Amino acid sequence: MKYRADITAGSLKLKESRVIAGLLIQKADDAGWKDALGKQNLLQVKNPATSVRLARLIRGRLESMPSEIWKLIRDGSSEVATQAVLACAIKHSALLGDFLDLVVRDQYRRFAKELTRKMWFDFLEGCRGRDPQMPQWNESTVRRMGSSVFQILAQAGYIQDTRSMLLQRPHIAAEVIGYLKRNQEDYVLRCITVGA
Secondary structure (H helix, E strand, C coil): CCCCCHHHHCCCCHHHHHHHHHHHHCCCCHHHHHHHHHHCCCCCCCCHHHHHHHHHHHHHHHHCCCCHHHHHHHHCCHHHHHHHHHHHHHHHCHHHHHHHHHHHHHHHHCCCCECCHHHHHHHHHHHHHHCCCCCCCCHHHHHHHHHHHHHHHHHCCCECCCCCCEECCCCCCHHHHHHHHHCCCHHHHHHHCCCC
């Protein structure tokens, strides 16, 4: 199955991603993860179950890419770390990657001024042709996925904000481009540079 709904679990979560990247770099064992997420509450969430769920999502994203990127996330500037997390999110979620590659790229090509929520729904209809195994999600899940994708696009600078949805062309940091090229992450590179 190419498309999954796990994108609903959250936007880029930069601060939390820096924490998880640090634990991955330290090669924390199970006890270390439990201590960091439970006793120390490094993700600063009230509910322990939420902490575990959020850590699982972020860890899955970060572990989808070779470990060199974790240092960019933990130690990079806000811009570099955000784009590195975005690269991981694209690799982890074909819904996010394909939306950038197919829809956002097309809007830049047309010199469009903004994205619309309808584009998300139309995109999902097309996804069924690319992935016949795609689940039938209920409307609230579809809306939550779209909301997460648009939040990610705003955080990464592709749109001005989630209200106006005005398109912008983000500058992708050389460190992130270099990492993706060195690791032959061609799909992620194509998606992240749609506005170039």
